[in-house]
Structures are given as C-alpha cells and as structure tokens.
Amino acid sequence: MRLRVEQAHGVFGALAAELGTAAVLVGDAVPMRNRCDWSGLEPATPLAVVRPVDAAGVSAAVRACRDAGLPFVPQGGLTGLCGGATPRAGWVAISMERMVGIEEIDAASSTMTVKAGTPLETIQRAAEEAGLYFPLDLGSRGSCAIGGNLSTNAGGNRVIRYGMARDLVLGLEVVLPDGTVLNSLNKLLKNNAGYDLKHLFIGSEGTLGIITRVVLRLYPKPLSTMSALCALPDYDAVLAFLAEARRGLGPLLSAFEVMWPDYWELVTERCGVRAPIGGGHGAYVLVEAQGTDEAADQPRFEGWLEGVLERGILADAAVAQSLAQTQAFWGLRDACADFVGVLGPHISYDVGLATGKLGAFTARCKAGLAAAIPGCESVYYGHIGDGNLHLVAWVPGLPLAEQPKHAMDTVVYGTIREMGGSISAEHGIGTLKKPWLPYARSEVEIALMRVLKSALDPAGLLNPGKVVG
Amino acid sequence: MRLRVEQAHGVFGALAAELGTAAVLVGDAVPMRNRCDWSGLEPATPLAVVRPVDAAGVSAAVRACRDAGLPFVPQGGLTGLCGGATPRAGWVAISMERMVGIEEIDAASSTMTVKAGTPLETIQRAAEEAGLYFPLDLGSRGSCAIGGNLSTNAGGNRVIRYGMARDLVLGLEVVLPDGTVLNSLNKLLKNNAGYDLKHLFIGSEGTLGIITRVVLRLYPKPLSTMSALCALPDYDAVLAFLAEARRGLGPLLSAFEVMWPDYWELVTERCGVRAPIGGGHGAYVLVEAQGTDEAADQPRFEGWLEGVLERGILADAAVAQSLAQTQAFWGLRDACADFVGVLGPHISYDVGLATGKLGAFTARCKAGLAAAIPGCESVYYGHIGDGNLHLVAWVPGLPLAEQPKHAMDTVVYGTIREMGGSISAEHGIGTLKKPWLPYARSEVEIALMRVLKSALDPAGLLNPGKVVG
The missing domain is CATH 3.30.70.2190 (Alpha-Beta Plaits)
Structure with a gap:
C-alpha cells in the first residue's frame, strides 16, 4: 500500500531530522539534474531526492522508503544512456552526489578505496598522482560517478587490454533492497572464500542493490x-x-x-x-x-x-x-561526439557480436535499414577488438520525435538476433532497451534474472521496471 | 521424503534406459575414483554414478534425482582439495567424465568452446596447436577438468597477468538445480544485456548449478x-x-x-x-x-x-x-609437491591477504603455531604478487590423524581474521573449510550467499552441506 504524498512528506521530515536538512530535497527543491539521465527519456520529478553521506545514510533512506511503500532509484552522475537512473513520479531518488572522495590508496596491493559518488576523472588523477593508473576511461569522465560506472559495467576504449569496469573491481560495499549494509570491501586479487557477491551488483543497473563504496584495482602507469x-x-x-x-x-x-x-x-x-x-x-x-x-x-x-x-x-x-x-x-x-551538431537528430546503437561476424553485420544492417526505412542513413565504428560496434542511424531532416526509432530498432536488433549478438555491449538495458532484451537473452536466462531480482528485492521497490523488473 | 535404496535402483534403471547402460553405474559398479576427491576426506560410495554425454543427459539425471528425492553432486576431474566433489552415502554422483572434447576454436574472436569434462591440459594443447594460448595452469593439469576449474575458480601461477579462472570465461551452459538447461554460451568480451549470470556459477563449487559447456577466452601465444x-x-x-x-x-x-x-x-x-x-x-x-x-x-x-x-x-x-x-x-x-615424501604427514593452507601485510603475517603465524603447538614447524611460500600465501604446518613424527589440525587451523585462520584476509585464496571452501567461513566473510555476506542458494536450489538437493548449504 502506498502512502499519499502528504504522508510521504512526513517520512522525509523524519529523514531530514536524521540525516540533516541538506540531505533531503522535497518537491520544488528537487533539482533538474535529478529528474532524468542522458537517455533522452522524459524527465520525471521524484517526490524527494535524498543525498546521504555514507552507507548508513543510504540504509536509513532505503528503510524510510520501504516503510512508506515508496519506490526508490539510486543515482550517480546521471550520465547513463538507457534510463537506469531516471526516476518516475512518486519515486524517491537516492543520490550519491555527496558521497565523494578517495579513502585509501594501497600501493603495495595496487588498490584504491573510494566512495561511490566520486567522479571517474578524480579517480584517474588520484591514481596518477600516486604513480599508478586506473584504466577505465569514457567521454563522460568528468561527470560520471564510479558507482554508476560499476552499476552499468562501463566499457570504453581500453577494454581490449584492461577489461570492462567489472574487471577493475575487487570489493564493494552495497546497501541491499531491505536496507542491510553489505560490507564486501575485499582487497585481494584471489579470494575463493564462498560465493563472489560483487559480480551480482556490477552491471545490474541499480536493480539489486545500491553501491556505496568500491575497492578498485590499479595498474602500473604506462610509460x-x-x-x-x-x-x-x-x-x-x-x-x-x-x-x-x-x-x-x-x-x-x-x-x-x-x-x-x-x-x-x-x-x-x-x-x-x-x-x-x-x-x-x-x-x-x-x-x-x-x-x-x-x-x-x-x-x-x-x-x-x-x-x-x-x-x-x-x-x-x-x-x-x-x-x-x-x-x-x-x-x-x-x-x-559531435554528431548531434552535424547530423541533427539521430539514434545511437551499441551492439556486440563475435569479431569475425562484424563485417557481414554492417553490410546486412546498412542494407536492411535502407530497405525498411526510405532515406535512412547509417554509419559504423567501434571497439572492434572487443566485438563492440557502435552505429548511428537517421533520416535527414526529421526531428527526434519523428525519427523512426522503432523501425530502426527492429532492423538493428533483428539482425543482431539472427547473428547471435548482444543488443548492448556497454550501455546497458535500463528501460530503453528492455523490450528488446529477449532478442539477446533466452527465456531461461531472463527467468533466472527474475529469480535473482525476486530473491534480493521481494518487495520490488528498488528501481522497479528496469532491466527485468 | 527419500526413497529406500531398492526403489532408488528403479530410478537408475529408467535412467539407464534413457541414457544408455554405460551412463549409469550402480552399487558395486561405482568406481573408486568417484568416491572422493583429493581433499583427504573419508571416501563415501554414492548410490550411483551417472555419466551423461551432454546437458540433456545431465538434465535427465537431475530430474531423476529430484523425483526420487536424492541429493546429487557434480564431479569433474576430482582433483579438488576441499571436498566440493566428494559424495556422501545415499547420494548420486553426476560425473562429466564422458563430456570431453573441444567443440570450436574461433580465432577471430579468440575463443574456444569446450565440454565441461575436458582436461585442462587438452585445452592448453588445442590452443597452442591453433597458434593461441590458454593461460590457466595448475599442477593437476592432466587430471583436472575445466568444469571443475571453473566451479572452484582455480588460480595457479599466472594469475598476476591473466587473472583467475573466472577471468578466462566468456560464457557457460549450466544445468540448474531443477533440471533446466541454461544456455548462456556468450562469446563476446563486452555484453551488458542484463545480469551477468556466469559469475554466479563460477567459484560456487557446484552448489548452484552444474556447468556442462564453457566458452573460454584465448590469448596470443607468448613468444x-x-x-x-x-x-x-x-x-x-x-x-x-x-x-x-x-x-x-x-x-x-x-x-x-x-x-x-x-x-x-x-x-x-x-x-x-x-x-x-x-x-x-x-x-x-x-x-x-x-x-x-x-x-x-x-x-x-x-x-x-x-x-x-x-x-x-x-x-x-x-x-x-x-x-x-x-x-x-x-x-x-x-x-x-614432494613435501609428502620429505616431511611426512602435514597440513596445507592457502590463504589470501593484502600483499603489504604478508611479511608480518608469516612472522605472526609462525610464532603463533610454535607457541600454541609444541614442536610445530611451518614453512611459507606462494603467489605473493596476488596476495596468495601457501603454508604448510606439521609436528614431525605424528601420523596424519594425530596432526593437531584444529589447533593449527585456529592459529592460521585466527591470524587471518585479525589481519583481514581470506581463508582461501584459490582452493575454495567445500566442506573442509566451511566451519571457518565466518573468519573471512561477514554474517551479512554469508546470509546473502544463503539467499542465493535458496533461490536457485529451494529443494536443497544439489551438493547439500557444501560452502554455505
């Protein structure tokens, strides 16, 4: 049963008393930035934005939401492209924006412990100042937060050598959907004491838990x-x-x-x-x-x-x-990155395929788009050493709302399905690609994802409707 | 409700009719090798060994066990050191020993698809013949099976460069505890379409599913x-x-x-x-x-x-x-590897700790063992670049059964707990180290592991009592 908005505001008053007034923004005080991410989806104003400074604060926010029956969405730098961090009306956004900072650099173990809201670029610089290297790198490095990088298992240009974000993590602190704080801040490269829990949260787009702290793996600085x-x-x-x-x-x-x-x-x-x-x-x-x-x-x-x-x-x-x-x-x-100015409105894709098949894919996809959509143009590029192709499709002269996105999706994802690829190599599913998930994952796989979601979040209040929710 | 042995044999007759008589060994026909692994735990004779040739056969065996209420344990090369593959009386062993062979080497994607029972050495050689390299390497390479390597997330000598077994896997086929075949044979380095399911099964020591096929990542051959x-x-x-x-x-x-x-x-x-x-x-x-x-x-x-x-x-x-x-x-x-002959009976450990702390650990552990156990000797060595220390402790002249293992465990794991390390860097937990798991993982972590176990195996028939079961 959901509370009415007035009652919910009482919840936020109690939370503000506990976490401080700077931690709780309600109603008109909710900033524009917390209303949507970079997905292009329609912005929505949450009932409140809660901005804790540590895991205990996140836990308090989660428990308050649960007690009030309010759905809640975790937010990092809000640079995600698929809607994973976008709220809906009536939700609460729990933002990591005040959880910023590097707690430790351990040079002997080549690890760094950081708070989840820390921007990627801050981490890159701190590693460099310590004579080390953190290889994850994306265009949004100045805005994106490391917690979001892990939630979406970000990729980028140097995956061929250093792996995805997932591969650069040794330990996590996570607030579970029931408010429990899971401290799993492992610093060891080799740890086989029981199940590996971090991989459950990395890449699940904030639907299984809220990442609050991270132990990252550092590399020697390339000379x-x-x-x-x-x-x-x-x-x-x-x-x-x-x-x-x-x-x-x-x-x-x-x-x-x-x-x-x-x-x-x-x-x-x-x-x-x-x-x-x-x-x-x-x-x-x-x-x-x-x-x-x-x-x-x-x-x-x-x-x-x-x-x-x-x-x-x-x-x-x-x-x-x-x-x-x-x-x-x-x-x-x-x-x-300049395509918006040059091409005007266009639709971007981020697909994965066995490297050996990508040549055939580009030819089939380009022909398929041109045949299905009069005037449709498309260009192809990407991290081919990792089997990750980006493509951009557009009909010149049409505004974004009139670009035939569904017809384009049908050709692109249909060809991916036929050739055994993935509808997302690095950007994730969120809500934007959710209808197409069965094109890349089997019924059994999706059913197992739902088993995990139900096991961790039986109340279904954490970021509902995203990925498989 | 469990069937009596006579009834259970009826189950195996039906299974033999479905999978062939070579696939089902019952009673005295159960070979010695299927009664224990290399953990040194007491051997136990399972009711039957089922040896399917594919995932459908494993699924049939799992369904037969479930219908009869019989616990079942997956078996690979049986070289595990912690009891993960050891059966108990009244169980059924489902062995991958006839699921051997390489299905595909994709040079453009640098991947290999293999059946789970394939010995590690066969995989290493096939990669080399294709001009590539599979870097996982262990002393038991000729006997261990790749499915077991993944179930235990094996380590070895070159983790510092190539990572653990987990890091060398792109996709899996797994038979779930209810008999469902999960085909997740991804070949892509980058795939963010929904939750990453493979990491759930890797390192869970055959308690969440039975790995039947694997897509491995290959590397360029070092010159x-x-x-x-x-x-x-x-x-x-x-x-x-x-x-x-x-x-x-x-x-x-x-x-x-x-x-x-x-x-x-x-x-x-x-x-x-x-x-x-x-x-x-x-x-x-x-x-x-x-x-x-x-x-x-x-x-x-x-x-x-x-x-x-x-x-x-x-x-x-x-x-x-x-x-x-x-x-x-x-x-x-x-x-x-020659310590058995030189030292006589001894107890081996496999601990993990931040690399910077390992010098202090060896001094404390050696002093602690000598102080707690009169005459106890110990030596230290290991993969220190990964924070993985091996140590061997013994009281000269005592037979294995009289070696004070519990007192040694108390000192070694107690010191690890004090210093924030792991009781297993690469060998796993199985049954042998299960009592010590709380020394390395928190109550919240272990509770979450049990949530996963219950969600995937609510009947509790897959390898019960191992790790957290």
Whole structure:
C-alpha cells in the first residue's frame, strides 16, 4: 500500500531530522539534474531526492522508503544512456552526489578505496598522482560517478587490454533492497572464500542493490604510448591485422578501433576533422599500444607495423610521432561526439557480436535499414577488438520525435538476433532497451534474472521496471 | 521424503534406459575414483554414478534425482582439495567424465568452446596447436577438468597477468538445480544485456548449478619467456621489488613467486633441489615475464634487472639463459609437491591477504603455531604478487590423524581474521573449510550467499552441506 504524498512528506521530515536538512530535497527543491539521465527519456520529478553521506545514510533512506511503500532509484552522475537512473513520479531518488572522495590508496596491493559518488576523472588523477593508473576511461569522465560506472559495467576504449569496469573491481560495499549494509570491501586479487557477491551488483543497473563504496584495482602507469592510423582494403584485412596486433604487440595492445568508410567520410568531410591518410579505402583502424620503455617502445612499434605493411595487409598507415599526433588520431574516432551538431537528430546503437561476424553485420544492417526505412542513413565504428560496434542511424531532416526509432530498432536488433549478438555491449538495458532484451537473452536466462531480482528485492521497490523488473 | 535404496535402483534403471547402460553405474559398479576427491576426506560410495554425454543427459539425471528425492553432486576431474566433489552415502554422483572434447576454436574472436569434462591440459594443447594460448595452469593439469576449474575458480601461477579462472570465461551452459538447461554460451568480451549470470556459477563449487559447456577466452601465444631467481634481505625489499617489476615489466610480468627462508632451506637441503644462488637471505623471489619478441626481450629483461640490482634492492640474482634453466628455477617453487615424501604427514593452507601485510603475517603465524603447538614447524611460500600465501604446518613424527589440525587451523585462520584476509585464496571452501567461513566473510555476506542458494536450489538437493548449504 502506498502512502499519499502528504504522508510521504512526513517520512522525509523524519529523514531530514536524521540525516540533516541538506540531505533531503522535497518537491520544488528537487533539482533538474535529478529528474532524468542522458537517455533522452522524459524527465520525471521524484517526490524527494535524498543525498546521504555514507552507507548508513543510504540504509536509513532505503528503510524510510520501504516503510512508506515508496519506490526508490539510486543515482550517480546521471550520465547513463538507457534510463537506469531516471526516476518516475512518486519515486524517491537516492543520490550519491555527496558521497565523494578517495579513502585509501594501497600501493603495495595496487588498490584504491573510494566512495561511490566520486567522479571517474578524480579517480584517474588520484591514481596518477600516486604513480599508478586506473584504466577505465569514457567521454563522460568528468561527470560520471564510479558507482554508476560499476552499476552499468562501463566499457570504453581500453577494454581490449584492461577489461570492462567489472574487471577493475575487487570489493564493494552495497546497501541491499531491505536496507542491510553489505560490507564486501575485499582487497585481494584471489579470494575463493564462498560465493563472489560483487559480480551480482556490477552491471545490474541499480536493480539489486545500491553501491556505496568500491575497492578498485590499479595498474602500473604506462610509460609510453604508440599509435598508428591505418587504411585497409576490407574487413578480412581488418581481421588479419587484429591477429597481427594481438600476436606482435601482445599485452601492450591497448586499443583497436575500426571506422567504416561511411563513418570516415562523415567525419573527414562533414565534421571537418583532418586525416593523416587519404580516403577511399574499405576500412580504417586506429591501433594503440602502451609500454614501459619510452626509448625502445616506439622503434619496436614501428618495426612491427613495417612488418605488417610488408605482408600486404595494409593499404596505408601513419604512425604518430608525438602525443599531439596521437590525440589528433583519436580526434577522428572521438568525432562521433559531435554528431548531434552535424547530423541533427539521430539514434545511437551499441551492439556486440563475435569479431569475425562484424563485417557481414554492417553490410546486412546498412542494407536492411535502407530497405525498411526510405532515406535512412547509417554509419559504423567501434571497439572492434572487443566485438563492440557502435552505429548511428537517421533520416535527414526529421526531428527526434519523428525519427523512426522503432523501425530502426527492429532492423538493428533483428539482425543482431539472427547473428547471435548482444543488443548492448556497454550501455546497458535500463528501460530503453528492455523490450528488446529477449532478442539477446533466452527465456531461461531472463527467468533466472527474475529469480535473482525476486530473491534480493521481494518487495520490488528498488528501481522497479528496469532491466527485468 | 527419500526413497529406500531398492526403489532408488528403479530410478537408475529408467535412467539407464534413457541414457544408455554405460551412463549409469550402480552399487558395486561405482568406481573408486568417484568416491572422493583429493581433499583427504573419508571416501563415501554414492548410490550411483551417472555419466551423461551432454546437458540433456545431465538434465535427465537431475530430474531423476529430484523425483526420487536424492541429493546429487557434480564431479569433474576430482582433483579438488576441499571436498566440493566428494559424495556422501545415499547420494548420486553426476560425473562429466564422458563430456570431453573441444567443440570450436574461433580465432577471430579468440575463443574456444569446450565440454565441461575436458582436461585442462587438452585445452592448453588445442590452443597452442591453433597458434593461441590458454593461460590457466595448475599442477593437476592432466587430471583436472575445466568444469571443475571453473566451479572452484582455480588460480595457479599466472594469475598476476591473466587473472583467475573466472577471468578466462566468456560464457557457460549450466544445468540448474531443477533440471533446466541454461544456455548462456556468450562469446563476446563486452555484453551488458542484463545480469551477468556466469559469475554466479563460477567459484560456487557446484552448489548452484552444474556447468556442462564453457566458452573460454584465448590469448596470443607468448613468444619469449624470461625468468630470474633473486635473493633479498627482507620482505620490505620484496615489496619494493614487486613495485619495480610492475613498473618495469608492465603487462609482461607473468609470475612473482616468493619463498621464505624456512621454505628455501627445506627445499634446497632436504628435498635436494639445486639452487643457482646461495642461501642465508631473508627472502627469495622467482620473477617471470612473457613477451612477444624473442631476440629483444631477453636483453631488455636483463637490463631491467641490472637497474634493480644497482638500486640496491636485491642481494643476489641469477637470470635463466635457457628454457632448461627456467624450468630449474621453477623446480625450487614446485618442490612443495614432494613435501609428502620429505616431511611426512602435514597440513596445507592457502590463504589470501593484502600483499603489504604478508611479511608480518608469516612472522605472526609462525610464532603463533610454535607457541600454541609444541614442536610445530611451518614453512611459507606462494603467489605473493596476488596476495596468495601457501603454508604448510606439521609436528614431525605424528601420523596424519594425530596432526593437531584444529589447533593449527585456529592459529592460521585466527591470524587471518585479525589481519583481514581470506581463508582461501584459490582452493575454495567445500566442506573442509566451511566451519571457518565466518573468519573471512561477514554474517551479512554469508546470509546473502544463503539467499542465493535458496533461490536457485529451494529443494536443497544439489551438493547439500557444501560452502554455505
């Protein structure tokens, strides 16, 4: 049974008395930022935003919501793309925005313990100042919070070497849906004492618990970065090049980004990004390696690339001779951030597929979109070394609300289903992709997810309706 | 309600009719090997061993057990050390021994799909024949099965570079405790479409489901291996050396094994292993790197080590000049396999702790054992780069049954609890360490594990009494 709004406000008064008035914003005091995330979904004003400073405060907020029968949604940096952190009317948002800070850096164990609301960029900088490296990196690094990065199991550019966000976590503190504080702040690389609980919460988009603190794994700081921009005749050559990169660069390989010709033309011709090599090729690859020896690594990288050129795999290649050139190469890959201004309204996708099948997928998907939707254009690019393709589709001239998103979804996700891929490689499901989840996961898998959801949140008040809720 | 043995045999007759007579061994036909694992626990003869050839067969066996109310235990290579695969009288063993073979190697995605009963060594060889590398490696490689490696989240020597067994898995096929076949044979590095289910089954020691097929992640084959055996004055120097290795070798660092003086003396003096450097030091480290350039890597490795020597961190060092020398270096570390013959009966431990604390732990533990147990000796060694220490304790001259195991456990696990470590870094809990689980995990953690166990196995027939059951 749900309380009426007036009664609920009494709940927030009690919570404000317990956590301090700065911790509870009600009604008109609810800021715009807490009403939606970056998904483009319709904003909704929650009854209140609760902003605790620690797990005990989150637990108090959760218990208050439960006592009042109010649904609640955890919020981090609100940069998610699928609606996982978006509230609905009548809900309570529990925000980590005041839970910011680094509690410990343990150099001997190469770990860092941080509060969940800490921005990713703060963590990257603190690691660097300690002479170490935290490899997770995304465009939203200045705004996103580490708790949200883990809730969505964020990816990014260097997954090929360091793994997803999941792989960079050793321990968690989580407030469970009943308000219990689970302290599982393990700092050990190897711990086989009972079930691994952290993986249950990572990637479940705030539907099984609220992450409040995190033990992260740090890496040695790379002492050299080498990169090259290469042109290739076709996708088969891309696959051969990837095999050469894996073999020749071994664990130094830190990025393998592919751009299809339609993307390349858009970026070099319409976004105005200068390219160090000419166009007209079948595929473009940005390959990057990180090493430990500034003097020796660059000649080794160039020697490796010359060998690949001699074997006839590449049509053209340019090697960065400075950090500025490396950044210019990445400028081609990162130009997709400017698509809103250049293309106007468009729909973005984030699909996963076995690397060997991605060439065929792009051809089928592009043809399928053009056949099903008159005037539909699409471009393709992504973290191909990880089997993660991004694609953007649009009908020129139409406002966002009139873009035929459902028809596009049907082609993109239908092709993914036929080829055995995933509808989300890194952005998650939230509410935006929930109707398509059966395209990527079987009935048995989804049923088991629901068993887990019911076991942890039998009252169904934590972020209901998201993922499988 | 349990059936009597005579009725149960009727169940096995029906199962033999469905799966073939070779699939069902009853009564005296139950082989010795299926009666216990390597834990040293008392063998027990199950009512029957069922040996299906696929997930459908495992599902049929599970349903038959459920219908008859019989507990069942999954079995792989039976090399586990904590009793996870040991049956009890009146149980049914469901063995993966006939589910052997490699189904696919996908070179473009760097994945391999295998049946759960396949021995680890078969997988290592198949990867190598395909020009790739599967890095998991354990002493029992010829006997252990990959399904068991995953059920126990096996570790081994190269975790520092490639992670635990968990980190080498992309997808699973699992038969759930109700007989449902969960096909989650994902081949993607990045897949955020809903909850990650595989991590629930990996490391849960066959208590949440029975793994029947696996998609493994393969790596490029290392083209060079460099190693050195080093002597250091004390554990602080070991920590400084580890920081140098992480920084200077970066991702090439593939092993960092430490041997304490008591271990070193035992191995060089009583096991008769020849050492390339003299004794009398405070600690010994075997450091190994794997690279991609046979000609250039060795001089680079030696240059790095010379720099460390010049900075005064090492007392002595020998670099392997050949594969034979590398193997000789590993002979010192692997000599612990001969302890049964040299020491007689002894008790082995496998603990985890923050790397920075392991020096203090060994001193406290050794003193604590000597103080609590007259005549007790102990030696220390392990995968210190991962915070994983092995230790062996014994009272000379006593048979195994009279070794004061409980008193030893009390000191070892008590010290671990005081210092915030784990009672198992890689071997698991099974039944052997179950009483000590609260020393490493909190009440809230154990309660959540039981919530998961009840949610997946409400009938409680899958491997009951293990881990948290």
